[in-house]
């Protein structure tokens with residue numbers, strides 16, 4: 001069976017954009033209105049000749065009550081189904097309570113985690129990405145899902161973690 005990579009994170013950090021970047025098609029649902037991705041949409045990824053399954057999580061209404069709890073629950077489900085977790089945080093916003101809730105689940109998971117500091121569209125933003133060290137999940141990896149900046153490096157790291 002192919003290794004499963006679950007993409008987790010709170011709404012609007014760019015999970016679906018990153019999935020699109022990785023699969024090379026505009027197929028995962030991206031909206032400026034956050035929370036439109038249905039629960040757990042699965043795609044096939046291919047990088048350096050290796051195939052893997054990519055699971056885009058999401059589908060919460062960020063305005064709904066108990067959102068942080070439901071994000072943590074979704075992270076737990078993702079942890080159980082995945083071989084590798086791709087945790088996406090918005091470096092332009094920094095660490096939020098919802099990010100902390102996900103990180104708490106992931107720290108206990110005992111599975112390989114790649115921490116993507118997304119929306120690092122230029123060199124200047126790389127400094128902001130360093131604040132994500134506070135999540136206690138190792139080195140934040142700057143990437144721009146939108147422009148593709150450093151997305152190859154991120155994929156290399158994912159393959160290494162499989």
Ligand code: GDP
Nearest residue numbers: 011012013014015016017030031119144145146
């Ligand atoms: P999701 O809810 O985590 O799946 O987030 P989406 O992929 O739907 O993206 C939410 C918003 O962030 C959209 O407006 C995207 O265009 C934007 N976005 C995603 N990645 C980047 C990025 O690398 N840089 C910038 N500037 N915006 C991004």
Ligand code: MG
Nearest residue numbers: 015016037058
């Ligand atoms: Mg989405």
